[in-house]
Amino acid sequence: HPLHPFLVSLPKTEHHMHLEGSLSPELLFRLSAKNNIPLPSPETDPAFSSVESLYERYSSFTSLDDFLHYYYIGFTVLVHESDFEELAYAYLSTQSREANLRHAEVFFDPQVHIARGISIETIVSGWESALQKVQKEGVDISAQLIPCFLRHLDVKDSERCLSLLLSGGFFKPPNPAEEKPSSRRLEGIGLCSTELDKPPSTWAHIFTTAKQAGITNTTAHAGEEGPAEYITAALDDLHVTRIDHGVSAADDENLMDRLAKEQVLVTVCPVSNVRLRVKQKLEQVPLRRFMEKGVRFSLNSDDPAYFGGYLQSVYCAVQEVFGFTVAQWAVIARNGVEGSWCGEERKRVLM
Ligand code: ADE
Ligand code: ZN
Numbered sequence: 001h002p003l004h005p006f007l008v009s010l011p012k013t014e015h016h017m018h019l020e021g022s023l024s025p026e027l028l029f030r031l032s033a034k035n036n037i038p039l040p041s042p043e044t045d046p047a048f049s050s051v052e053s054l055y056e057r058y059s060s061f062t063s064l065d066d067f068l069h070y071y072y073i074g075f076t077v078l079v080h081e082s083d084f085e086e087l088a089y090a091y092l093s094t095q096s097r098e099a100n101l102r103h104a105e106v107f108f109d110p111q112v113h114i115a116r117g118i119s120i121e122t123i124v125s126g127w128e129s130a131l132q133k134v135q136k137e138g139v140d141i142s143a144q145l146i147p148c149f150l151r152h153l154d155v156k157d158s159e160r161c162l163s164l165l166l167s168g169g170f171f172k173p174p175n176p177a178e179e180k181p182s183s184r185r186l187e188g189i190g191l192c193s194t195e196l197d198k199p200p201s202t203w204a205h206i207f208t209t210a211k212q213a214g215i216t217n218t219t220a221h222a223g224e225e226g227p228a229e230y231i232t233a234a235l236d237d238l239h240v241t242r243i244d245h246g247v248s249a250a251d252d253e254n255l256m257d258r259l260a261k262e263q264v265l266v267t268v269c270p271v272s273n274v275r276l277r278v279k280q281k282l283e284q285v286p287l288r289r290f291m292e293k294g295v296r297f298s299l300n301s302d303d304p305a306y307f308g309g310y311l312q313s314v315y316c317a318v319q320e321v322f323g324f325t326v327a328q329w330a331v332i333a334r335n336g337v338e339g340s341w342c343g344e345e346r347k348r349v350l351m
Contacts, residue, residue, distance in 0.1 A: 003326070007315050010329060011350065013103040013336035014095070014300050014311055015219075016244050016267035018192075019084070019127070019145070020108060021303025022091045023074045025054040031077035040073065058306050064225050064276050065194055067306060068152070075112050084126030085133075092134045096141045099312040102350055103340050104143040107190055111150050111161045120147070120168060124185055142342050146219070148190040149206055151198035158206050166213050187341050188217025190244065191234075195226040200233040207238040217241065217341045219267070223248030224278055228255050235264070242266075242339065247273060249295065250286035260294040265339025271314050272302035282321045291328065298336040 001007075029051060032039050042049040047057035047070075061067040078084060088106070095101035106127075110120050127145045134141060147165060149158040165171065165186070173183040189210055191203055200220060207218055222234040224245035231249050234240050235258070246266035249255050259266065270285040272278075279285050290297050299318060304310040309317075318324070324332070337350045 001316070001319060003319060003329075004316070006326065007319055007329070008098075008312060009100055010315070010333055011100050011102045012311060012315075012333070013105075013298060013340050013350070014101060015105045015242070015265070015298050015336070015340065016107070016269055016300035016302055017091070017104065017311075018071075018107045018109070018148075018303050019087055019091070020075055020078070021071065022087055022305050023078070024305040025051045025058070027087070027305075028054070028074055028077055031079075031083055035077055035079045035083070037077045037079070039077075059275075059308065061276055061306075064278075067276055067303070068193060071303065071306065072112060075109070076116065078113070079118065081122045081126040081129070084123045085130045086126075088127045088130035089133055092130060092141060092143060093137070093139065095311055096134065096139045099310065099315070101311060102141055103337070103342050103346070104141065105146055105187075105341060106143060107146050107148045107192065109150055109192070110147045110165070111153055111157055114161065114164065120164060120170065124170065128185070142346050144187040144341060145185075146188050146190050146217075147186060148192040148221075149203060150193040151191065151203070152194040155202050155206070158203060162206055162209060171213065171215055188219065189215055190218075191220035191222075191238070192244070193221075195221065195224055195230065198226075200230055201237045204237045207240070211239065219244055221245055224273075225276075228252035231255060232258075235262075245269060245273070245278075246297075247278065247286055250289050256289070256293050256295055260296075263296055263338075265335065266290065266295060266297045267300050268297045269300045269302035269314075271309060271317055272300075272307050275307040282317060287318065287322055291324075291331075296335040296339060297332070298339060299332065 039048050047054050131143050170186045171184055218240045219242035220234040220238055220240045221244040223231040228248045228251045231243055232255055242265050244267045270282055273285050274282055299314050301311050301314050337347055
């Protein structure tokens, strides 16, 4: 494509990538052996016969929950701080070089790790070491880690997790004298996992408590498999400032107007939507509608190791189908910077 070199060099932000979603089958088998964590036997699930058969299985997910089954098996092999550091380092260093990624906001799911006896501190420390290592190598990248509450577990589990996050001081700067935007260990919260029959309102008190504790950056997965009403509910009941996926918004004209008026950033994951059969084809992801309506969106990879590619391949796939102009790409890039949680100083550098 003639715009390919431009699309590679375009400075990028990514707001919707799950750290555990960057665990490749190769690393899954390697960590399973290293940490002595058995995977399901090939007799129970033939997908675990080899790296190749696992990739094959990943290419035919039938729904979000079908994917989440494999995704949470992947979690079990992540044990040591160095495992999380390796994941984070691979993502940050590869994407900064291959896709000119300049700012990343990366999700993780603490509840599932806590249930296995892995502390939040282990994950956050591994992440911080990786980021420092990449920055020491001279890469100009900023990045934040965002814990997500999980909808497939009872909301009481989210309550316990929020208590641990707050009592552990993760939303305070390591040095209180340094309080400024983006100086905290964790910069915000999200909500993810199973969506159908899990209305956002169930998590309203979690988001209220978080806000009272000074957490202002909030987002939620909404309108992926779920209806447009769940997006409205995320805005009204959770008061989130961002929406993850949000593709169902296109079914509700009033909601589209509201998203545009309130300048809510929608973190769209077009390739993920096709892989999880939210949409049959990339063409059906409502990027053109969003663009015409002035609904701000960024493009994201979601779970790149499971969905066949990282951020650059998402940009290329979108360009192949939507054929955006250089001016339109500039709007997408600018909206991504403006919707980031990195603070005004960093935004000026990224603009
Ligand atoms: N967790 C990881 N990827 C997800 C997705 N696409 N939707 C909901 N929860 C997720
Ligand atoms: Zn996601």
